[in-house]
Amino acid sequence: MARKKEYIEEEVIEKAMELFWRNGYESTSVRMLEKEMGINQFSIYSSFGNKKGVFLRSIDCYKRKAKLELIDKLKNSSDGVKSIKQYFYDFINFSKDSRLNKGCLITNTVNELGEKADQEIMSEIVNFATNVKTLFIEKLELDNLKTAEIINKQANYLMVSLQGLSVASKMFNQGELDDFIENTFENL
Amino acid sequence: MARKKEYIEEEVIEKAMELFWRNGYESTSVRMLEKEMGINQFSIYSSFGNKKGVFLRSIDCYKRKAKLELIDKLKNSSDGVKSIKQYFYDFINFSKDSRLNKGCLITNTVNELGEKADQEIMSEIVNFATNVKTLFIEKLELDNLKTAEIINKQANYLMVSLQGLSVASKMFNQGELDDFIENTFENL
DNA sequence: ATTAATACTAAGCAATCGCTTAGTTATTTT
DNA sequence: AAAATAACTAAGCGATTGCTTAGTATTAAT
Numbered sequence: 001m002a003r004k005k006e007y008i009e010e011e012v013i014e015k016a017m018e019l020f021w022r023n024g025y026e027s028t029s030v031r032m033l034e035k036e037m038g039i040n041q042f043s044i045y046s047s048f049g050n051k052k053g054v055f056l057r058s059i060d061c062y063k064r065k066a067k068l069e070l071i072d073k074l075k076n077s078s079d080g081v082k083s084i085k086q087y088f089y090d091f092i093n094f095s096k097d098s099r100l101n102k103g104c105l106i107t108n109t110v111n112e113l114g115e116k117a118d119q120e121i122m123s124e125i126v127n128f129a130t131n132v133k134t135l136f137i138e139k140l141e142l143d144n145l146k147t148a149e150i151i152n153k154q155a156n157y158l159m160v161s162l163q164g165l166s167v168a169s170k171m172f173n174q175g176e177l178d179d180f181i182e183n184t185f186e187n188l
Numbered sequence: 189m190a191r192k193k194e195y196i197e198e199e200v201i202e203k204a205m206e207l208f209w210r211n212g213y214e215s216t217s218v219r220m221l222e223k224e225m226g227i228n229q230f231s232i233y234s235s236f237g238n239k240k241g242v243f244l245r246s247i248d249c250y251k252r253k254a255k256l257e258l259i260d261k262l263k264n265s266s267d268g269v270k271s272i273k274q275y276f277y278d279f280i281n282f283s284k285d286s287r288l289n290k291g292c293l294i295t296n297t298v299n300e301l302g303e304k305a306d307q308e309i310m311s312e313i314v315n316f317a318t319n320v321k322t323l324f325i326e327k328l329e330l331d332n333l334k335t336a337e338i339i340n341k342q343a344n345y346l347m348v349s350l351q352g353l354s355v356a357s358k359m360f361n362q363g364e365l366d367d368f369i370e371n372t373f374e375n376l
Numbered sequence: 377a378t379t380a381a382t383a384c385t386a387a388g389c390a391a392t393c394g395c396t397t398a399g400t401t402a403t404t405t406t
Numbered sequence: 407a408a409a410a411t412a413a414c415t416a417a418g419c420g421a422t423t424g425c426t427t428a429g430t431a432t433t434a435a436t
Contacts, residue, residue, distance in 0.1 A: 156364040
């Protein structure tokens with residue numbers, strides 16, 4: 001019984017997510033969000049509560065995007081370790097910006113906020129990381145020669161490696177990143 | 189022919205560096221620097237010009253600290269790859285904060301500012317990274333079975349791995365980091 | 377058509393940002 | 407002792423931060 005919204009929340013959140021992805025949390029101001037999302041501050045606050053609310057929805061949006069463009073492919077593969085390696089290469093393309101990359105939004109957030117991150121934000125982060133690790137374990141298990149202990153160690157190794165790739169992709173060129181990925185999977 | 193400074197620049201910069209290390213560049217305000225350094229804003233600006241000036245001097249301080257507590261040990265070792273592995277373990281202790289770690293100031297800065305980082309800041313970063321890589325190459329060369337090409341690839345691999353360790357140490361526990369380091373050096 | 381509910385615009389809130397400046401205090405040279 | 411120089415204190419600069427609110431426009435139910 002009232003006026004309709006002139007925007008679709010999912011649409012404007014995707015733009016907010018892109019902005020957070022490129023700039024980080026603190027460096028993205030509400031004025032910047034206003035411009036990028038194309039709606040007034042009033043609308044931002046009435047739809048998402050506060051800046052943190054916009055960010056949490058942005059993380060959600062990132063997760064969905066990553067699932068569609070990245071994670072589902074790995075999930076559906078039966079190539080074992082090889083498919084994880086492909087995931088690493090896919091990630092570089094996924095996070096490509098201009099000449100350099102913008103990393104992984106989740107990794108960027110951990111790096112920026114560290115342990116002083118908000119509880120809700122941190123739990124979103126941990127949840128995402130857990131999902132990826134579980135998926136890695138699943139794929140490593142396809143090689144049935146490995147014990148559960150070795151699989152867990154290798155999954156930890158791959159998780160840290162992936163974070164490294166995320167940061168390094170902001171600074172190193174494709175060749176250096178290739179060297180990294182090739183070496184990473186040499187002994188798995 | 190005038191009044192003496194009541195502080196030693198190197199001393200207050202070390203405190204500034206610690207603050208930047210824990211909080212990042214943007215999240216560290218001049219008011220916070222004031223309190224931590226124990227001097228007035230006037231003194232900060234008269235000694236270091238501006239916030240960026242404080243940061244550049246902080247990077248310098250970080251480099252000196254890292255050299256003393258970390259890099260010199262590697263430099264003086266003749267253990268080849270093994271000494272690089274030890275460097276990785278030493279780094280974790282070097283960057284230890286409370287329960288989690290604060291990473292590497294240089295890596296943190298790349299991750300926060302990305303390619304939009306100031307020219308001067310970026311050149312300090314690249315300079316530091318180049319030094320570390322050169323040192324890795326030096327140590328890898330002690331194993332005289334390796335070709336120059338392989339050594340360069342492995343050095344790239346180690347550089348990215350080290351960045352990964354820096355970020356991951358903010359989120360993962362010691363056991364997970366150990367898994368990473370052990371796997372990293374498995375095939376070198 | 378009137379009323380109620382919601383979405384918009386735009387102005388403005390207190391707080392904080394990086395930085396400056398007026399005024400005072402301490403030290404050295406003359 | 408007087409003058410010159412520089413380091414201090416503290417107040418305040420304009421701009422920007424996250425967020426709110428008064429006023430208006432639009433929609434739907436009555």
